C-alpha cells in the first residue's frame with residue numbers, strides 16, 4: 001500500500017468539508033480537488049434522490065403498518081398472533097433478503113438490484129391494497145419485506161460509489177433522511193386515512209406504489225455504478241459513466257485509482273466465496289466487525305421500541321382519544337425526521353466518529369431519563385380499590401396495584417379519575433379479541449360514561465418526564481446512531497467485499513430489529529418498564545465503548561483508501577484513529593500544490 005496522503009482544500013475548512021483525492025501514484029492533484037469540490041454536477045443529486053426513494057420505501061413500509069393495523073384488526077377480526085405476524089414477517093423477510101442481497105448485488109450490479117427492489121415494492125403494495133383476506137395480506141407483507149432488505153443494503157452502496165469524496169457522507173446520510181421521512185409520511189397518511197374506517201388501510205398500504213413506480217422508471221434511465229462496471233471489466237462504460245456523473249471528461253485520476261485498487265485485489269489472487277475471503281483477510285474482517293457492531297448497537301439502543309411504544313407513552317401522558325394518539329405519534333416520527341437533518345448537516349463537518357459518539361452519549365442519557373420516568377410512575381402506581389368477583393379466578397384478581405396488573409399481558413386496568421387522583425380502580429382480564437376493552441365488567445363496553453380502560457400502561461403524573469425522555473431520545477439518536485451505521489458501512493469495505501459486507505451488516509441490523517421488538521414486552525414483564533429502559537441504557541454504554549475503541553474516522557478519504565484504516569488492530573482504543581487530525585496532516589491547497597503525508601511518515605501500512 002502506498003503512503004496515505006491527504007490534501008485539504010482550504011476553502012472548505014470553514015464549512016468543515018475535506019477533500020482527499022489520491023492519484024495512483026499517491027500524489028495530490030490540485031486541479032482535481034478544485035473541480036471535485038467547486039462544481040458538483042446536479043446529476044449526482046438526481047442519482048442520490050432516485051436511489052434514496054428506496055430508503056423512503058423502507059421507512060414507509062415499516063412505519064405504515066402500525067396505523068393500518070388499528071383498522072385491519074377490526075375489519076378482519078385479527079387476533080394478537082396475526083397482528084404480530086403481519087408486523088414481524090416484513091422485518092424477518094427483510095433480514096433474509098438483505099443477507100442474500102449481497103450476492104445479487106455483486107452478480108447483477110447495484111442498478112439492477114434497485115430496479116428489482118422497486119418492482120418488488122410495487123407488486124407488494126398492489127397486493128396489500130387489494131388483499132381479500134389475511135393470508136394474502138401476510139404474503140404481501142413478506143414481499144414488501146424482501147424489497148426492503150435489498151433496498152436497505154444496495155442504496156447506501158450505490159450512493160457511496162457514485163458520490164464525490166467530499167460529499168459522500170452527506171449524500172449517503174440523505175438515504176437515512178428518506179428512511180425517517182418515509183416513516184413520518186407513513187404516520188401522516190395513517191392519521192389522514194384513520195377517519196376512513198372501512199378500507200382506509202388499503203389506501204395506507206397502497207400509496208407506497210407511487211414512489212416505487214417513480215423509482216423504477218427513474219432507474220431505467222440512470223447508470224450503473226462505475227466502480228461495479230470496472231470491477232466487471234466494462235472499462236469503457238465505466239469511464240463514460242464516471243464522466244457523466246462528474247460532469248467533466250477528465251476523470252482519469254479517479255478512474256485510475258479505482259482501477260489500481262481492483263487490479264491490486266486481483267493480483268492478490270482472491271478466490272472462493274467472498275464471505276470466507278472477508279473472514280480470512282485481516283483488514284476486511286476487522287471492517288466487518290466494526291460494521292456489524294454499529295448496526296447491532298443501533299438496534300440495541302431500542303429505537304424501534306421507543307418509536308413503537310410512543311403511542312402508549314402518549315396514552316400514559318393522558319391522551320385517550322385514538323385519533324389524537326395517532327396524530328401525536330406522527331409528531332414523534334416528525335421529531336425523528338427533523339433531527340436526521342442535523343445528521344446530514346453534521347456528517348461532513350464533525351465526521352462520523354464524533355457524531356456517533358455524541359449521539360450515543362445523548363441517547364444513553366435520554367434512555368436513563370425514560371427509565372427514571374417509568375421508575376417514578378411505578379413507585380407511585382395507583383392501587384387497586386375494587387375487587388369484582390372473578391368467576392374464572394384469573395391472575396388479574398390477585399394484583400394490588402396498576403403496575404403489576406399492567407405488566408400481566410392478560411389484564412388491564414379499569415379506573416375513574418378526577419383532577420387529582422385515580423379512584424374506583426380494578427384489574428380485570430382483557431378481551432382476547434381486542435385489547436381495546438375488558439373481557440367483562442365495567443370496562444367491557446366502552447361508552448362515554450364508562451370508566452377508563454388502560455391496557456399496557458398506567459395513568460401517571462410523571463408522564464411529562466417520560467415524554468421529555470422520548471423527545472430527547474429521538475433528538476440525539478436520529479442524527480448519529482440513526483444514520484451513521486448505514487453511512488459508515490457503505491464506505492468501509494473494499495470494492496470486492498462491499499456488497500457482501502453490507503449484506504451482512506444490514507442482515508445484522510434486521511435480525512436485531514426483530515429480536516429487540518419481539519422481546520420488548522417479555523423483557524418488560526421480567527424487568528418492568530424501567531428495568532427494560534435501564535437495560536437499553538447499559539447496552540448503549542457498551543456501544544459507546546465499542547465505537548470509541550474501534551470506529552476510525554472515514555471522513556474525507558476516497559473509498560479506495562479507507563481499507564488502510566483497518567490495517568492495525570480491530571480496536572485502537574480511541575487515541576489511535578488513523579484518520580485523526582493528529583495523524584493525518586491536511587495541507588492547505590490554495591495553490592493546490594502542497595501535500596504532506598502523515599506526520600511520522602510511517603503510515604498505516
Ligand SMILES: O[C@H]1[C@H](O)[C@@H](O)[C@H](O)[C@@H](O)[C@H]1O
Pocket residue numbers: 176179180183298303304336478481482483509513
Ligand atoms: O436508521 C433507521 C432509522 O433510524 C429508523 O428510524 C429505524 O426505524 C430503523 O430501524 C433504522 O435502521
